[in-house]
Amino acid sequence: MSKFLGFEFWNTVARTILRNRILILLLITACTIFLGFQWKNMKFSYTEANLLPDDDPINLQYQEFLDKFGEEGNLIVLAVQDSALFTPQNFVAWNRLAEKLDDFPEVEFTVGVRNLQKLQKFEDPGRFEMVPFLQDTTPTLQQVEAYRQELFEKLPFYEGLVYSRHSNTVQTAVYLDKEIVNTGKRKRFVVEELIPTIEEFEQARGLNVYVSGMPYIRTLNSQNIIDEIGLFIGAALLITSLIFFFFFRSIRATVISMITVIVGVMWAFGVLGLLHYEITVLTAIIPPLIIVIGIPNCIFLINKYQQEIQKHGNQAKSLQRVITKVGNATLLTNLTTASGFATFILTESTLLKEFGIVASINILAIFILSLLIIPIIYSYMNVPRDKHLKHLNKRWINGFVDWMERMVRHHRISIFIISIVLLVASIIGIYKINISGSLLEDMPQNAGFFKDIEFFEEEFDGVMPLEILIDTQREKGVMKLSTLRRMDELQSLLEEEEQLSPPVSIVNLVKYAKQAYYNGNPDYYQLPTSQEQTFILPYAQSLESSGDNLLTTFVDSTGQYARMTTFMKDIGTQEMEEIEEDLWPKINEIFPEDRFNIEMTGKALIFQKGTTYLVKNLIISLSLAIFLIALLMAWMFRSVKMILVSLIPNLLPLLVTAGMMGYLGVPIKPSTILVFSIAFGISVDDTIHFLAKYRQELKASGWKVKRSVYAALRETGVSMFYTSIVLFFGFSVFMISSFGGTVALGGLVSATLLFAMLSNLLLLPALLLSLQKEIANKDVLREPAINIIPGEDENGEAEEEEASKM
Structure with a gap:
């Protein structure tokens, strides 16, 4: 040479x-x-950015989760933290904004005050039915105040989804079509349709709308x-x-x-x-x-x-x-x-x-x-x-x-x-060097959307989805009361972690069914007893919202797998490893490894x-x-x-x-x-x-x-x-x-x-x-x-x- x-x-x-x-x-x-x-x-x-090899066990677990529940990062959330929202004009405009977004073909459905459904018990004949939360599309000031009190005081199921427990913050969840989340159509929708629509609302009503969610952040x-x-x-x-x-x-x-x-x-x-x-x-x-x-x-x-x-x-x-x-x-x-x-x-x-x-x-x-x-x-x-x-x-x-x-x-x-x-x-x-695996850390912190991220971290305890996949190892094992109680114990455990938001799963849905059975009394927002399960759980399985079966959001079609979703604050690798190290022994104690298979996954964890x-x-x-x-x-x-x-x-x-x-x-x-x-x-x-x-x-x-x-x-x-x-x-x-x-x-x-x-x-x-x-x-x-x-x-x-x- x-x-x-x-x-x-x-x-x-x-x-x-x-x-x-x-x-x-x-x-x-x-x-x-x-x-x-x-x-x-x-x-x-x-x-x-997926930094792991395609055949890494963590990646394979995540792919298994997506196969069962579809794309996780399809949620965009809009929020307003302003008491002026609860005036008749602004309240109606906020609901019309959600309605307008719902009409876009890229949007699968929205969940907000506009289309909120309440589970209600009827006597003759005895049954549960979903009824609209809003009874009047053009409410008076007194009606708006009544809606606000009912939402914040009597509907714990929607906490973290439609309102924040910290303040009078109200939000609308926009679920995008999962097929477009990882395509250029997502960018076109966010840039050309979503943002102009929100800006039009802000200028017309003088309210500041905070926007977050992985599709929005990524775009x-x-x-x-x-x-x-x-x-x-x-x-x-x-x-x-x-x-x-x-x-x-x-x-x-x-x-x-x-x-x-x-x-x-x-x-x-x-x-x-x-x-x-x-x-x-x-x-x-x-x-x-x-x-x-x-x-x-x-x-x-x-x-x-x-x-x-x-x-x-x-x-x-x-x-x-x-x-x-x-x-x-x-x-x-x-x-x-x-x-x-x-x-x-x-x-x-x-x-x-x-x-x-x-x-x-x-x-x-x-x-x-x-x-x-x-x-x-x-x-x-x-x-x-x-x-x-x-x-x-x-x-x-x-x-x-x-x-x-x-x-x-x-x-x-x-x-x-x-x-x-x-x-x-x-x-x-x-x-003295630390290791950081924060997905948000390198994002432009002076950008407007990053300020919104900080708002949601404060109000809703995080924006990075963290998923827990629960395999009961038998069909229809999720809806057994013993499994639901184990999941409820796990949710209580996760709520103790300051860096994680209160988790959401089928447990919340079943609790809501019991609350409805007792005429909407929030004191009964809890799992049914052994005596109550025979007549409450069947209703939970048919619970619908906006024409979409909420059960499939949390449980797969076989009833063997359940997901538990929490949101994580912008923490680094070291802190997340400490949380995992603390959680896993307790998780394995709640769910014995010979009877259950538990996996922790999600984009943030990957x-x-x-x-x-x-x-x-x-x-x-x-x-x-x-x-x-x-x-x-x-x-x-x-x-x-x-x-x-x-x-x-x-x-x-x-x-x-x-x-x-x-x-x-x-x-x-x-x-x-x-x-x-x-x-x-x-x-x-x-x-x-x-x-x-x-x-x-x-x-x-x-x-x-x-x-x-x-x-x-x-x-x-x-x-x-x-x-x-x-x-x-x-x-x-x-x-x-x-x-x-x-x-x-x-x-x-x-x-x-x-x-x-x-x-x-x-x-x-x-x-x-x-x-x-x-x-x-x-x-x-x-x-x-x-x-x-x-x-x-x-x-x-x-x-x-x-x-x-x-």
């Missing part, structure tokens, strides 16, 4: 590129058009993701172009670079469409990521071109050297960056796997585009004038390099002491379990990235000792970042888990450039270590500084996001890359100087597998000959 990555190979590549410029540009255009047509296949995710959350893609791309292009122009002071160099990365962004969208992957909160960051990673490629290529022009002024020779010298090093650095992302492919999480595939493909694609577009465009342009080359001799950047050299030359002990102190402090900080799964896989993923890059280092330098020297400056920044997370209270969660593999894959690029130049200088200087280290520091320090600054500000773009996870990702990667730059420019040379006897000899640094940066003497004549042919 070294044969193909040596000078001859890259010389052939350069000759092919520069001799077939028009054909290559046509091919790039054709590929861009083809991938542009794939954009139509892009679709946005309409489901929550607005995904809309925020869509809106931020354009924001990220625009911000990334703006900030990277400004930094690029500041360094190069050349409009045409800036424009060429922007053209390159814009084509890369178009390819990124095309790859997403070609693979039919959904755009999620992770894949949405890939296009701006390509800009941030692509610009350093442009910096290396254009910087080298201008350096060559400054040396000899021969354009053909300069372009030839850009490809042969920088192409090799840039390929390897892009391979290491892609490796950091590619490790996600080996996880069993579909979300991370798709992110890893698309990111790694497009990182290699932006390398190819940079290598092709930049030399070809420059070949059609005039040779850069002196004003374009002034940046190569900036005083301030030379002052920065002088400072680095002074530190390495005179303060190596200080560098080592600071590194050890940082290491110890980081390890202490790591032990997300939290997925976070735990990812944390466990983080070590595997990061270890794999380190292992792959260590192998690459060993192969490039043919030295095991060089692996240790190259990894230390890149592992320390990761530990420092992890320690910062502990001290700053930033938890480990799906978004921050990505930081380490991404940052490691990118930061190791600087190490490759430095060590490659270091080995070249060693050979040229006759194995004089000090001279070689300082020469490599001066030669590569400027490019490393430029690219690190671009990466720092480029990833900082993500901090403008309204998603907490994206903000954390951008800030942590930026900080890690800044630490990595300083580590590679100070700690790495200090290690090379201090360990010169162990590694700076011909036995350790033998002829490398490839010459990453070929020396002038290695290919100068050949280049002259090739350049003369062009």
Whole structure:
């Protein structure tokens, strides 16, 4: 392989590129058009991020639950907390709002004051019947007040469903058609029909309507993701172009670079469409990521071109050297960056796997585009004038390099002491890190819908559905009084948990049947006795509301399985694990495991379990990235000792970042888990450039270590500084996001890359100087597998000959 990555190979590549410029540009255009047509296949995710593998037992349990009871997240709730609602005009308008929503084909049914049904006992003949709660559609003020008192004081069955026990809050439950919940029709209904209808009501009546429920939250959350893609791309292009122009002071160099990365962004969208992957909160960051990673490629290529022009002024020779010298090093650095992302492919999480595939493909694609577009465009342009080359001799950047050299030359002990102190402090900080699996934590907390979530958490004790599936292991076992009593005991147990809302199940329905039997007296809202069950339970089985059998909401068709639904507050993984640990022994005591099978499931629980799964896989993923890059280092330098020297400056920044997370209270969660593999894959690029130049200088200087280290520091320090600054500000773009996870990702990667730059420019040379006897000899640094940066003497004549042919 070294044969193909040596000078001859890259010389052939350069000759092919520069001799077939028009054909290559046509091919790039054709590929861009083809991938542009794939954009139509892009679709946005309409489901929550499922971080668990498809065959994970938790996922299988959830699928079993859906098979029996259908989609759980089809409920949207509207609420008003205002005494003005209980005036005749507003009361009627509120009921008409529910009626209007009920008419939409996307809505299966609504449950609210408008269509509330009461179970009523009749004497002649003796029977139960459902009767409307509202007797008059245009009530007087006295009637409205009577309705309010009856609702809040005499109908405990509807507590949490139609009204809140905390205050005079009234809500309407809107159940969407389960077939459209995970499709684009849900988004169209919420954005184009639901929200305008609610806004019309608010403006007409002067009342504030709070809206929540998973379909609503998911729709607005995904809309925020869509809106931020354009924001990220625009911000990334703006900030990277400004930094690029500041360094190069050349409009045409800036424009060429922007053209390159814009084509890369178009390819990124095309790859997403070609693979039919959904755009999620992770894949949405890939296009701006390509800009941030692509610009350093442009910096290396254009910087080298201008350096060559400054040396000899021969354009053909300069372009030839850009490809042969920088192409090799840039390929390897892009391979290491892609490796950091590619490790996600080996996880069993579909979300991370798709992110890893698309990111790694497009990182290699932006390398190819940079290598092709930049030399070809420059070949059609005039040779850069002196004003374009002034940046190569900036005083301030030379002052920065002088400072680095002074530190390495005179303060190596200080560098080592600071590194050890940082290491110890980081390890202490790591032990302070918490794990968070909150589904709502990373949502935009300044958004209006998030304020509504907070309202419902306060009024209704949570918005995240948590389901308990009860298998009685025999048909019609649910409706046995002994089973109902066990379920009632479990509900009492769950009500004791402050983080959970009062659960709802068939038990509530049976209690309501007994209350109705005793003429609606709320004191009898309880399970029937053994004597009462024979004449009350049959009525409960036929209880209907709004023409829909409520029994099927809580019990499957065989009567063997029952569901118990509670809602969970926005708590993290650790707190949920503590609740589970406390509940399961008590649940198993209530429901003996030899007679009942109890499962806890729901979207919130799946997300939290997925976070735990990812944390466990983080070590595997990061270890794999380190292992792959260590192998690459060993192969490039043919030295095991060089692996240790190259990894230390890149592992320390990761530990420092992890320690910062502990001290700053930033938890480990799906978004921050990505930081380490991404940052490691990118930061190791600087190490490759430095060590490659270091080995070249060693050979040229006759194995004089000090001279070689300082020469490599001066030669590569400027490019490393430029690219690190671009990466720092480029990833900082993500901090403008309204998603907490994206903000954390951008800030942590930026900080890690800044630490990595300083580590590679100070700690790495200090290690090379201090360990010169162990590694700076011909036995350790033998002829490398490839010459990453070929020396002038290695290919100068050949280049002259090739350049003369062009």
